[in-house]
Amino acid sequence: MKASDIFSLAGRVALVTGASSGLGARFAQVLAANGAAVAMLARRRERLDDLQRTIAGAGGRAVAIEADVTDRAAMARAFDQAEQAFGTVTILVNNAGIAHSTRALDLTEAEYRRVLDTNLDSVFFTAQEAARRMIAANARGAIVNIASVLGLDVAKGTAAYAIAKAGVIQMTRALALELAFKGVRVNAIAPGWFVTEINRDYLTSEAGGKLTRDIPMGRFGKDGDLDGPLLLLASDAGAYVTGATLVVDGGQVVAIKG
Secondary structure: OOHHHHOOOOOOEEEEEOOOOHHHHHHHHHHHHOOOEEEEEEOOHHHHHHHHHHHHHOOOEEEEEEOOOOOHHHHHHHHHHHHHHHOOOOEEEEOOOOOOOOOHHHOOHHHHHHHHHHHHHHHHHHHHHHHHHHHHOOOOEEEEEEOOHHHOOOOOOOHHHHHHHHHHHHHHHHHHHHHHHHOEEEEEEEEOOEOOOOOHHHHOOHHHHHHHHHOOOOOOEOOOOOHHHHHHHHOHHHOOOOOOEEEEOOOHHHHHHO
16 A cells, blocks of 8 residues: 555544644644644634645645633534534644743742643543544544653653643553544654744754754754654554554653663
């Protein structure tokens, strides 16, 4: 069978959270370019509208949905909108997340709860909503949770983020176990350092550039480095893969572990 056939997403409907910028915007474009109709979800509607026009200009199909992933009722309505536009969502990319740089002893409860609510709780409840709808529609589906190498290792000033991402990895395994026999695969991607809008100034500075010393491949992740892992886990190419976490970090974790 040709790669273009097994990686094809023709006839699939995808929903990507945190799609207004960074990795999420790239995920939406890649899914659409490979045949999926994409519901793009974020709080910044203008950005989503711009991305929708970009995807449409490239021949893809997408709809912009403004919603906050921490609002359960708003997320249920978002799935309703996606279904009205394209049908049952059969690919969920749980990408929305926030970061922090506060050391553990200075981390307030409010900030801790905000990071966990966005990066962990919303991932679970969005996956739950998607899986319930897939099963009700008797549709086979794939859930891809975006974790992080900080879910496998730690760095100073990232306690809440690391806790949340470690939870995402374990959640992925737990959901995969319970949903496999219902035809829903659940996997995760754990990216290393990728240059995006929120970290570009730091990573491109002299101080940020020193981080590449800890990456065996000697560079940060760039556009395209996550396309293959995403398509593998979302398409029939990964039909027998569930409960896995694909680490995409240029060898960073391997180097740390020795």
